Amino acid sequence: MALFGPLNPPLPAWKDARVWVIGASYGIGAAVARALLARGAHVALSARSADKLRDVAGDPSAAKGAALIEPLDFTDTSAVARAFERVRGAFKRVDLVLIVAGTHKEVRAWELTDADSRALLEVNLHGPIGVVAAVVPGLLAQGRGAIGIVSSLAGYRGLPKALVYGASKAALINFAETLYLDLRPKNIGVYLINPGFVKTPLTDRNQFPMPNLISAEDAAGEILRGMERREFEIHFPKAFSRKMRLLRHLPYRLYFAAVRRATGL
């Protein structure tokens, strides 16, 4: 593996790309789907809310590309496998499977329950892993393609209120790293996407000030630019992600003190 140069193989130009976005009904995934359609891509849109997927696909700014609606619950592995076959059949190939879907619930130690934790891990961890399991054989058979997984800067290290969410995202980071090691030699790209705070229905519930909050449209732009640069880890916004990357390397004593100071928790 080369020490310099892009980490991922090139994707086709967006106007020629065939992309499956899972979690495309609102939030970051909808913004990415709109941006791809506006660039002329063929985009399959999945999530549970079929009506919202149709709204995204029918957005006038999305008129250049071709949209295919594939409503599904991505924790249903047989539904995912069937949808992938339909997308491949319609598009003839899939260049990128982008897994954006996820959920969030604030949890502190004294609020932890087994049932809630399992429900969150089912969506945030088993959901993406199930999609990857379903699509890898097809991508290998094509001999090309890529998988993008949206994790979070909250997966770098433990943060207050993110007791199970942070664990799910840390696991996804490790999963994406290992996936890269397996798939890159086989000409399949892997993108690990670690956003900071993005304004979406998910973060609209947050009661605390969110530093360096950006719009879903700006997040979509960062994701597509990172893929054009063929990066492995696409982290943003830089003003926030650079600080988080620095904190990642602090010894525990300094890290815990810095987090308490920044959050008051």
Ligand SMILES: NC(=O)c1ccc[n+]([C@@H]2O[C@H](COP(=O)([O-])OP(=O)(O)OC[C@H]3O[C@@H](n4cnc5c(N)ncnc54)[C@H](OP(=O)(O)O)[C@@H]3O)[C@@H](O)[C@H]2O)c1
């Ligand atoms: N917003 C942020 O600040 C932020 C920061 C870091 C990381 N992230 C991550 O970025 C991703 C997107 O976040 P967001 O803020 O855009 O969230 P959001 O506004 O809540 O959107 C979540 C998307 O996932 C879909 N989804 C949820 N459960 C699903 C399921 N079981 N099956 C299929 N689709 C499902 C939702 O559609 P339906 O409800 O229609 O199914 C929706 O399209 C998540 O993985 C999140 O953890 C977000």
